[in-house]
Amino acid sequence: MVVGEMPEGVDLLVVGGGPGGYVAAIAAAQLGRNVVLVDADGEDGLGGICVRVGCIPSKALIELASHVHSQSAWHGRGGPAGAGTVDLVKFQDWKRDVVGGLNGGVRGLLKRAGVDVRRGWFRFTRPDQGALVTDPDRPPTHLQFKSCIIATGSRPVELEHLPFDGVRIVSSTETLELSELPKSVAVVGGGYIGLELGTALAKLGSAVTIVEALDTLLPTMDAKIGTLIAEHVKELGVEVLTNAKVTGDTGTHLQVDGSNGPVELDVELVVVAVGRVPNTDDLGLEALDVAPGPDGRLRVGTDLLVTPRVAAIGDIAPGPSLAHKASAEGHVAAAVLSGHSELFDPATIAAVVFSDPEVAQAGLTAVGAEEAGHPAARATFPISASGRARTMGESTGFVEYVYDQSTGVVLGATVVGPHASELIAEAALAIEMAAHLDDLAGTIHAHPTMAEIHHEAALVALGRPLHIPGPKRRGSDGGAA
Amino acid sequence: MTAPIEFDMPDVGEGIAEAEVLEWFVEVGQPIHEDDPMVQVETDKSIVEIPAPATGTLLKQCVPAGEVAKVEELLAIIGDPGALPPEHAEPGAASPAASPAPARVGVPVPATTAHRGAALLVAASNPAAPRRRPMASPRTRRIAVQRGIDLSTLIGSGPHGRILESDLGDQPSADGSSGMAAGAAPAARAVAGRANEVVELRGLRRSIARSMTEALSIPHVTEFREVDATNLLAARTALQPTFEAGGVRLSVFPLLLKAVMRALAIQPSMNATFDAATATLIKHAGVHLGMATATDDGLIVPVIRDADLLDLTELTHEVERLAARARTRTATPEELTGGSFTVTNFGSFGTWLGNPVIRPPEVGIAGFGRISEKVVAVDGKPVVRPVLPIVVAADHRINDGAHLAGFVNAVAAAVAQPLLLLS
Numbered sequence: 001m002v003v004g005e006m007p008e009g010v011d012l013l014v015v016g017g018g019p020g021g022y023v024a025a026i027a028a029a030q031l032g033r034n035v036v037l038v039d040a041d042g043e044d045g046l047g048g049i050c051v052r053v054g055c056i057p058s059k060a061l062i063e064l065a066s067h068v069h070s071q072s073a074w075h076g077r078g079g080p081a082g083a084g085t086v087d088l089v090k091f092q093d094w095k096r097d098v099v100g101g102l103n104g105g106v107r108g109l110l111k112r113a114g115v116d117v118r119r120g121w122f123r124f125t126r127p128d129q130g131a132l133v134t135d136p137d138r139p140p141t142h143l144q145f146k147s148c149i150i151a152t153g154s155r156p157v158e159l160e161h162l163p164f165d166g167v168r169i170v171s172s173t174e175t176l177e178l179s180e181l182p183k184s185v186a187v188v189g190g191g192y193i194g195l196e197l198g199t200a201l202a203k204l205g206s207a208v209t210i211v212e213a214l215d216t217l218l219p220t221m222d223a224k225i226g227t228l229i230a231e232h233v234k235e236l237g238v239e240v241l242t243n244a245k246v247t248g249d250t251g252t253h254l255q256v257d258g259s260n261g262p263v264e265l266d267v268e269l270v271v272v273a274v275g276r277v278p279n280t281d282d283l284g285l286e287a288l289d290v291a292p293g294p295d296g297r298l299r300v301g302t303d304l305l306v307t308p309r310v311a312a313i314g315d316i317a318p319g320p321s322l323a324h325k326a327s328a329e330g331h332v333a334a335a336v337l338s339g340h341s342e343l344f345d346p347a348t349i350a351a352v353v354f355s356d357p358e359v360a361q362a363g364l365t366a367v368g369a370e371e372a373g374h375p376a377a378r379a380t381f382p383i384s385a386s387g388r389a390r391t392m393g394e395s396t397g398f399v400e401y402v403y404d405q406s407t408g409v410v411l412g413a414t415v416v417g418p419h420a421s422e423l424i425a426e427a428a429l430a431i432e433m434a435a436h437l438d439d440l441a442g443t444i445h446a447h448p449t450m451a452e453i454h455h456e457a458a459l460v461a462l463g464r465p466l467h468i469p470g471p472k473r474r475g476s477d478g479g480a481a
Numbered sequence: 482m483t484a485p486i487e488f489d490m491p492d493v494g495e496g497i498a499e500a501e502v503l504e505w506f507v508e509v510g511q512p513i514h515e516d517d518p519m520v521q522v523e524t525d526k527s528i529v530e531i532p533a534p535a536t537g538t539l540l541k542q543c544v545p546a547g548e549v550a551k552v553e554e555l556l557a558i559i560g561d562p563g564a565l566p567p568e569h570a571e572p573g574a575a576s577p578a579a580s581p582a583p584a585r586v587g588v589p590v591p592a593t594t595a596h597r598g599a600a601l602l603v604a605a606s607n608p609a610a611p612r613r614r615p616m617a618s619p620r621t622r623r624i625a626v627q628r629g630i631d632l633s634t635l636i637g638s639g640p641h642g643r644i645l646e647s648d649l650g651d652q653p654s655a656d657g658s659s660g661m662a663a664g665a666a667p668a669a670r671a672v673a674g675r676a677n678e679v680v681e682l683r684g685l686r687r688s689i690a691r692s693m694t695e696a697l698s699i700p701h702v703t704e705f706r707e708v709d710a711t712n713l714l715a716a717r718t719a720l721q722p723t724f725e726a727g728g729v730r731l732s733v734f735p736l737l738l739k740a741v742m743r744a745l746a747i748q749p750s751m752n753a754t755f756d757a758a759t760a761t762l763i764k765h766a767g768v769h770l771g772m773a774t775a776t777d778d779g780l781i782v783p784v785i786r787d788a789d790l791l792d793l794t795e796l797t798h799e800v801e802r803l804a805a806r807a808r809t810r811t812a813t814p815e816e817l818t819g820g821s822f823t824v825t826n827f828g829s830f831g832t833w834l835g836n837p838v839i840r841p842p843e844v845g846i847a848g849f850g851r852i853s854e855k856v857v858a859v860d861g862k863p864v865v866r867p868v869l870p871i872v873v874a875a876d877h878r879i880n881d882g883a884h885l886a887g888f889v890n891a892v893a894a895a896v897a898q899p900l901l902l903l904s
Contacts, residue, residue, distance in 0.1 A: 341628075407616075407641050409616060434616035436640060
């Protein structure tokens with residue numbers, strides 16, 4: 001530091017305006033801290049990937065696709081005939097309104113909380129200090145902080161032999177900005193992002209091929225889920241290539257080495273969705289004397305601290321790269337750095353996939369429960385037995401509860417089916433509260449609702465199934481009672 | 482390979498919900514024969530040996546010595562030696578999934594804090610092994626973190642062993658340091674040879690501690706009385722030869738029990754148990770008299786069942802028998818539970834009188850001090866008489882001072898006129 005670079009004092013600095021950073025900023029302000037939040041895009045960046053080019057826009061697209069796609073089915077049930085074409089230009093206008101509204105909402109919340117939001121790239125230069133570059137042609141501002149929360153998030157992984165060009169080979173970000181529907185699309189990656197985008201584009205009318213390197217879609221989940229989803233997307237006309245690796249692209253054809261030998265896919269657009277990489281490479285972490293692990297993430301414990309005054313949250317910290325996980329960590333980091341005893345130690349971080357049908361999971365899987373030392377058992381209730389699902393024209397999917405056989409305590413749940421993303425919340429609460437199956441069975445659920453599946457699955461686990469056949473009882477065949 | 486047998490902690494007596502594992506007689510990996518002693522447990526008041534339910538190899542001690550096993554909690558797994566998890570050869574390489582699903586012995590009803598013992602066992606033998614999460618809501622967990630309480634050290638009082646916020650109590654941090662290092666008081670200066678002994682309460686002592694803490698929630702109302710015991714002693718002297726002929730020494734105590742039972746018949750709301758949670762009182766049809774008995778390990782209260790149906794001879798025999806069983810710690814759990822009223826006789830320690838503590842869920846306790854000669858006024862003149870001090874405490878939620886006085890009057894009347902006791 002040279003003379004004239006007098007650092008500016010900051011009480012609590014948040015780096016990144018995404019769902020981790022902005023929540024941490026509000027939480028810290030509520031704890032009485034004076035907060036400065038820096039984001040590369042300033043106020044425009046508030047909400048982060050999630051609000052601007054991730055969760056929110058993708059759900060808007062998926063919603064549009066569902067409406068378009070369901071029209072023909074509802075026509076068969078007496079609805080009007082679907083007519084007209086999809087207008088993605090109009091959709092993008094509406095989506096911008098949605099995103100703009102949410103971004104503006106976060107701005108307002110931070111303003112009200114007294115958080116000072118600034119634009120710029122931040123790099124650490126000392127354990128308690130860093131440089132904020134707003135304009136590359138001008139000297140940076142030096143910020144000296146008492147506490148700092150790093151929440152810089154992640155970016156899409158780029159494949160070496162398939163570099164993004166922003167036109168033909170794109171990430172999820174550009175896909176969500178499409179103003180014209182491609183006739184044919186190859187989606188590289190059958191994880192949740194690829195599956196969501198591929199399904200939505202197929203419903204809108206694109207010819208979609210999903211290329212997955214492993215042997216099932218959603219490879220991180222139970223294989224039966226991937227198989228069920230694969231069957232369903234095939235009904236939408238999606239081609240699913242598993243155990244298939246992309247080897248290159250000719251500019252018109254995507255080259256794939258599949259289980260039946262090499263093939264070339266003639267597609268207009270290639271969407272690469274093979275994961276995300278943490279933004280930890282350009283943070284000046286050496287000034288903190290810390291280095292990310294091989295996966296690019298910073299090693300933190302349950303206090304989320306990287307150094308006594310710096311915490312890391314969200315996609316750059318261990319755990320799933322999910323907005324709600326980052327937000328939850330934001331609360332903890334703000335409290336820990338403000339001298340409060342807090343831990344990030346959730347029983348579950350629910351994961352949801354907006355595929356068709358939706359998939360949601362919370363808590364332990366049966367395998368995970370056994371590994372954790374529980375005598376685990378499972379109880380399943382099919383969506384086809386739900387009256388409410390039938391009225392929506394849905395019958396695919398199931399809810400599966402995992403519980404400790406010796407105690408009856410709920411350990412985990414998977415929901416596959418309509419509104420699974422909403423339904424999982426009840427299971428997550430049950431898991432966090434260490435609820436017993438009796439608690440779920442003893443809670444009266446409104447009828448007719450999808451949520452009844454929780455109650456029904458608990459009854460199955462308790463050996464008292466209601467709307468699926470239980471064990472045959474004496475007398476049920478007309479014999480002596 | 483035959484399926485291993487899972488053996489649950491058996492029901493070792495009415496009202497006994499848990500027992501502390503004192504000693505395993507068989508190590509993991511050792512053969513065991515059906516009905517051979519496998520493990521020794523201590524319930525609230527007695528020590529019980531539990532035999533092996535089958536012949537085979539002990540595959541797992543699910544509750545280690547020193548830990549508490551809840552009734553119906555998984556206690557042991559017995560099976561083929563081949564089913565031994567490899568962790569016994571090499572820690573951390575367990576593959577429980579490899580063995581066939583165990584057959585379950587006992588009632589497969591969910592046990593309560595089944596995980597606790599197992600978790601601690603795992604922690605002790607293999608620090609890298611997974612620990613089950615303590616069952617607690619996020620709020621309870623958050624408070625625990627703030628107070629520096631390790632939830633895995635607690636047994637929850639909630640349903641299925643869930644740890645409730647109330648279970649955290651006002652408990653200070655477990656090691657007095659967690660999260661407060663900077664502001665914590667300096668460690669006490671250690672003087673050589675003067676180290677304090679830290680004793681973790683076990684078995685009977687722990688049970689007494691718990692029961693007495695519970696008794697704190699009872700609002701006691703207590704009455705004291707001194708009664709002329711001349712006639713009582715005379716009655717004993719008169720009856721003594723008959724009893725001695727039968728080989729029994731008659732003490733005053735069975736006569737006092739008779740007096741108490743007479744008062745209980747007059748005041749049945751004292752012969753009762755109270756459930757505060759549901760605000761219900763059970764007035765017992767029979768009198769089940771607990772008799773506080775000092776033992777080397779601590780206070781034990783064997784219960785004379787249906788004491789109101791026993792004549793004085795039978796009562797005397799039962800008192801002798803139960804006192805001996807208590808002192809030798811051989812009383813069965815059935816003989817140590819189910820009391821409806823308790824009598825304590827601190828006169829035997831030379832005590833004049835004390836404040837007895839009601840044993841929940843009972844609602845009353847009578848205590849008798851030492852009979853000693855005192856100068857009392859009889860017909861306006863000082864006379865030396867043997868005097869018996871009586872104290873009775875009642876749960877004020879159930880009985881008021883007037884009820885209590887009625888009860889004490891009845892005891893006093895019976896002591897003054899022991900002929901009443903023979904009716």
